[in-house]
Amino acid sequence: MPFGRTFKLALRFSLREMRGGFSGFFIFLTCIALGVAAIGGVNSVARAITAGVANEGQVLLGADIRFELNQREVTAPERVFLDGLGAVAESASMRSMARLENGSDQTLAEVKAVDPAYPLYGALQTEPQLDLAELFDAKAGVYGAAAPDLLFERLGLKLGDRVKVGTTTFELRARLVTEPDAVSDGFGFAPRLLLSMEGLRASGLIQPGSLVEFAYKIRLPAGSSEADLATIRERATAEFPQAGWSIRTRSNAAPALSSNIERFSQFLTLVGLTALVVGGVGVANAVRAYLDGKRSVIATFKSLGASGGFVFTVYLVQILLIAGIGIVAGLVLGALMPFAASAALRSLIPVPAETGIYPGALGSAALFGLLVTLAFALLPLGRARDVPATALFREMGFEGRGLPHLAYVLTALGIAAVLAALAIMFSGDRRIASIFVGATVFSFIVLRSVGWLVQWVARKSPRVRSTALRLAIGNIHRPGALTPSVVLSLGLGLTLLVTLALIDGNLRRQIAGSLPERAPNFFFVDIQSTEVENFTRLVENEAPGGKLMRVPMLRGRVVALNGVNVQKMTVPAEGAWVLRGDRGITYSDTIPENATLSEGAWWPKDYSGEPLVSFSAEEAKAIGLKIGDTVTVNVLGRDITARIASFRQVEWESMGINFVMVFSPNAFAGAPHSWLATLSLDNATAADESRILNAVTRAFPAVTTVRVKDALDVVNRLVGQLGTAVRAAASVALIASVLVLSGALAAGNRARIHDAVVLKTLGATRKTLISAFSLEYMLIGLATAIFALLAGGVAAWFVVARIMMLPSHFLPEVALGTIVFALVLTVGFGLAGTWRVLGHKAAPVLRNL
Template sequence: MSGFVPSASGPGLALAMRFALRELRSGLRGFYIFIACIALGVAAISGVSSLSRALTEGISKEGQSILGGDISFSLIHRQASDPEAAFLDGLGAVSEIATLRAMGRLPDGTDQALVELKAVDAPYPLYGSVDLRSGQTLTDALAGPGAPWSAVADPQLMARLDLTVGDVLTVGRTSVRITDVIENEPDRLAAGVEFGPRLMIAQDALGATGLVQPGSLIRWHYRVRLPGGASEAALAGVLEKAEETQADAGWRIRSRANAAPGLQRSIVQFSQFLTLVGLTALVVGGVGVANAIRSYLETKREVIASFKCLGATGGFAFQIYLLQMLMLAAIGIAIGLLLGAAIPFGAGAALSSVLPVQLAPDIYPGELGLGLLYGLLTALAFAIWPLGRAHDVPPTALFRDIVAGGTRIPRARYVLATSGMVVILAGIAILLSRDKELAAIYIGASAAAFLLLALVARGVMWLAKRAPQLRSTELRLAVSNIHRPGALTPSVVLSLGLGLTLLVALALIDGNLRRELTSNIAEEAPSFFFVDIQSHELEAFNGLLEEETSGATIETVPMLRGRIVSLRGIPANEYDTSGGSGWILRGDRGITYSDVIPDNAQIVQGEWWPEDYAGKPLVSFEEEAVQELGLQLGDEVTVNVLGREITAEIANTRDIQWQSLAINFVMIFSPNTFAGAPHAHLSTLGWDEPVGPEEELGLLRTVSTAFPTVTTVRVKDAIEQVDSLVAQLSWAIRGASSVTLIASVLVLAGALAAGHRNRIYDAVILKTLGATRGRLILAYGLEYAMLGLATALFALAAGGLAAWFVITRIMGGEFVLLPATAVGSALIALMLTVGFGLIGTWRVLGEKPAPVLRNL
């Protein structure tokens, strides 16, 4: 009669818990890697989610200061009309601000810089404060009778032009004197992407610059402070009223709830990517969980056999060790949650001078719960399989398995349970992602890499087993160790493979992007963009370029800005953009008109209109956008330009090569669409042969002096700025993604530690037979080197394929395999496997033979 048989009332689980607790009284030795793997993955997921939440909460709390008001109304090219201004005045206190790009020049013409010019009125800012280096108020700093007008500047502009307070700068057709330096500008984030440092002037000075011309690329912002701290309901009512009564205004409306939509969108996307990276780290750590459980069960074979001999069922044994695993996982999850909860507080203190907004650190239960859920599901997904294998194996087979080392598939219930956990884990990751398609691709690729790594490990073992006999004893021993029963090959390849694959993919994507920027684009792009060329200046301007340059290509097109109001009669804010190209409907777009097909365009569908076309307005749309937005030839597109809504029919689609940085537009209209509309022109200049920086800068000075109201953008400067941003972002992504490599290293260390038991027997027998420590170290080093090389080759192939897909299919660029990345990945794999392997081997070789031989 067995003492393990549970009663009808079901005390079996309680009894299993008693045995589980008793076996854990000996401590956690052998489970440190298990706990560390779970803790690392949970900390990564919960920490990233909490930090993202802290950032978005910080933006929400500072929404009024970031936006500059409770509501912001923005117009392009024009100021608000009298009825529109009256409507705004009826809402509350109003501040009018103008922003545009201009050239800031030293009075002697020796140097100049592109600046983000901001003209403010007396009420600015409605919320927050502009902090100046001297401590004076903005009103006092901008006070002045006239030219030179007063201005305050960003520290970058001061450094760029070697300015000091009191120096004079020429802007457009007037001069400004720098009276102070900007330390803090509360609404800077609301401006979006900026290509130059800030220069702030009073609105009275804006007219004197001569930059405000019909069609100039200038944005007018009207910030409104609602009376009495308006509630969210009152705010929603104002927004609804604005849409109903001012539907034709064509302005872009934002509220304090979405003060920095671009930043919030970037935070969400970055958080989603890092959450997937954390999930990858957790899955890699799952390999460590499986290794730890498998190794632990190896030491418990006699115990399990004894249980079964005394009448315990396989289910009872499974319950004992499943409960142990859950308790250990709980420890790892708890550690991970504590670390994850601390990350926003630590980041807030460490990055306060770098982050664009003040964090709102707090304990966020939802984000921590997500980490807990992922950690628990991962632990179960990787633990059930090895636990299930010990369920119904008879005691004799358990003892015999010490020698046989065979692999068994557990019974169907455990296979199904493992599969179910994996499906649930993947499903939750996809459902909780903002971009479900990208998440599905990422998870699918990770799963495929995981399966391929298992096949690679089996393939390496198969090749080693069939390798010809080698003369070198050390090499022969190394090859034998790769394929023998209980070999470390699967553990090493799986543990390192995913982490290295991810890092190789990120490194190749980064390298190709920067190569595209600094090489291909820099070679193909024009040297200069000239913006806001007025129609009456166009002929003289082109004449100056032709006179000052030889062998240069000059291209000029009309330039307007407009916002898509609706597609196919569906309002833009309600249009389905799940297929992509949603960016086209956010904010305003550059548009132009032409009676002939541009030289750099290729018609994909439809036909171009005749040169003398005078019928219904037509538009040529970018082909990829048409496909992603689900549009067809004949569909109607309504845009708001200069406060007027214009509806045009899609006549044809074009293929656009954006990476050339040539003049390209998503929409090109038939010329009759904008007949009589005021507008400026955009021009590019590119030399057919390379020229030195002296010639480029000389032309920049000449153009800035002759045409002070024309804004000049030197493409090389813009590329360098973008390249710097890409480099910083890439290092941030790779740094965050290194958590996967850390998990890989932990799993590798655990796998090697788990194999030490067998290695001790091997080393003792070989040393007894005359092998020296040096020869054994060489043999083991060769084994680890071959495993590391196999893993590196897989990581290079899989990571290269992933990077190729992202660069060519998603970004539409040209992919090149970079040799330095290949060598780097191989070196990382070799150093990790050989280094950790030899550290463990040195300990193994130090074991005394006598105790081991007595137990054989």
């Protein structure tokens, strides 16, 4: 029969059989819909945010193009160049201490000063709404300022109260509600304090070497294109090659936000793909159970002369139609996710998401759903095709051992390979995606091996006296046992959960325990060279038992490696952060205390030759640097080229004073700079810290003091929020695992009914059977939990120890929780299904044996 007629006939039979509904396919539909919705929804939300950033680029950047300089303002020729481009708004940002007039309390603040042209785009919203003159101009010698509620709360202030910043007093005239270009300024650890450029200059905070960033925002004439922006960037680089300014345009208004969204959406997409792959096990179980219920129909088809290919086509069409319904349901949920998430995102991300339908994101999710369905449905369908009618009439075949015909196995493996390739290709970071896909494949193989191992151990175990335990062990290794399906379905979800729980637990442990023990109590920033000795004496008097470390500090941008512009280089993600933005740099005659030389040699004291630099070994390796290479940094508008003399192993986790680059002192001879210091105290109380903080702030109002405990509290909150989001994402995969587990148990109910009826007929009591089934599920759940702990522990160790470079610990509470959770799931779901099995009458079942 021609293929066309065969397919039409198969389609007619498929549709006719499906009139009875989708009984037995709830797990199938839910798993596919859940995975597709997770992938489509996450990508749609990410694209909505990215589109929002792109559409609001001018407002978020506060300009069409923005020039940023560290520790210096533009020169006269540079200002003439900027003024020739369009309207210019100047601002300056730095950290400083805001303190009460009487000096009784203070807090760290992110100070931002703006000129009368601010903002070029968007609107500054305050309560009450005031124009810039009313908000900032000096009245009776007192400048005005605005701040968010957080600063008012920390210092116990109200509108009209005053704070001192540097040597100047500011009146808080309004609460800051919306700062249009806040996202482009990056993340801040402290509340904003908005004031005027005139007020900042009066405060005395801007000194030679102060860590202040100047931004010059340009509004171009209407109709300026992206090509015009590119031309301006090229002109700025060509006309001022040593300016050292960072240039951003409206198309790249918030690179850090966009990058973080991309990374997080990639992670969530991979988690969604895990949920979909776990759901694939549910697809295989559902297809096998469905075909098991169609034994007589398939046997009749074959007895009447239908070919195996016709039977295969009939049920493949049914599976694809049902999968299509699940995919459509998942796509609907995924398409609605940006609309549902819009309100929640608005409170977390100050960027309006561009809600809408994103066909690309939904199309990739639908493709993943289809490929997973085919990859996992082909094997049971192929087995149904090849089982003879006589075996089906004897109710044999599907529980038999072995694989279907080689063609089906190879096709399924080919589809799985395409699925893995697409997952890597669609990913922003293909290295991480490759590791993730490889780990998933490895987990599948190992989990299947674990299932076989459990069955082998059960088969080889000695005979026990307990009837219930003997039945449980027999059920684990008998033909058609649930062991491989349960171990595979639950193992992936539990492994992911254990991995994330251990990573989260280790991070919290570091932040709450290990880091504070090793970290200094205070960081002091912007200590002027003329004040550093007086500052040292004050701190030594206030904290006689403390350990004070101080180093000179400048800000510089790496502009070239071995004479090649870094903007033209492709650098791996692990080292790219060193070349992105400005870095803190220092100089020293001796090797820093918390670092060890790993390669090369340190320069001698009073060295006066070619500028040299010592580079952090790990970052140098990531970038591809070696001893003898050259690094060019721009500091204060001047390019300085130094040769790499050594590599250092840096203890970043100590949170002490660490730098990627330490230069020979002659590299910065005569350059204005400030100093950075840390203070470590033994057994200091909160009162001791407050006294020291107050003393330093009173004596040196321009010095910025950061209490490490406060910074760690901010980080801890961020880790907590991130951990909640990650656990919520991981729960999708876990829900899929639970669904697949229940599906696997339901797929074995037919065999359970036969076993229970026969055993009851032979005299087994309901109590004995329940005990046997409980022990079976408990043993399988325990084996799965042990694997999840081992695999999750290794994965978490790799992330924490090798990627985050932090001490990794195995947490007993996570292990205990995982084991309990696995046992509750397996025993609970198992007994829920078994209870119905034990209620069947014996006679109807025995008549069909």
